[in-house]
């Protein structure tokens with residue numbers, strides 16, 4: 742592994758455009774479990790609370806769970822070593838963009854500036870009727886379900902639910918970055934969620950070198966990954982950073 746870290750750091754130093762594609766795994770060391778797998782969030786909660794059709798007719802019920810998962814629980818999480826290494830890489834010109842499937846805002850909290858949020862963000866609420874956006878506040882989370890002050894419809898978190906399309910700007914920016922990157926670092930993603938997983942595939946099709954950081958194998962590992970660094974995101978990225986700057 743040490744040798745591979747050295748090779749990866751040389752590749753990263755040479756690259757003129759590198760992106761990171763991140764999934765739920767990067768936030769596991771911040772205490773946020775993934776959705777799938779053993780101890781995943783779907784072990785405890787029913788995914789229907791994030792189904793757009795179900796939410797449309799059962800908004801109040803859904804909001805009790807949504808508040809518990811995404812605000813009481815996710816809301817307390819802090820960026821971990823992996824988020825911080827990626828932010829420092831951006832600052833040093835070693836990382837040009839992050840495409841994240843996560844909605845937890847931890848990349849921005851760590852200091853990353855160029856973050857394409859493929860699935861939106863939990864920090865804002867949106868009215869599906871008038872399309873107004875509102876910052877999440879204690880006030881609107883204290884009164885479940887939060888209502889739009891203009892038309893009194895139930896507000897929805899501004900991340901995508903099952904059955905919703907990808908935010909167009911994030912979609913376009915993510916694929917543009919994928920097409921021009923020389924290296925794509927995949928961190929903590931199963932590759933099972935589409936169309937997000939097409940981002941690293943697009944990078945590969947356009948000639949990028951794919952480095953994958955994940956303690957387990959994923960759908961990427963035996964298809965597009967050039968170098969798999971098995972291990973936790975925080976630990977592997979810290980080793981990579983040490984090697985880059987030594």
Ligand code: NAD
Nearest residue numbers: 764765766768775776777842843844845929931957973974
């Ligand atoms: P996912 O595709 O995001 O995969 C999680 C992956 O993380 C797995 O491959 C697992 O092996 C890996 N992993 C676990 N611990 C890790 C660690 N310490 N370091 C690196 N990798 C690690 O799977 P999902 O959870 O089913 O996600 C479905 C969708 O929901 C994705 O879009 C995901 O990003 C999103 N989601 C977001 C959050 C968040 O915002 N933090 C949390 C859960 C799910």
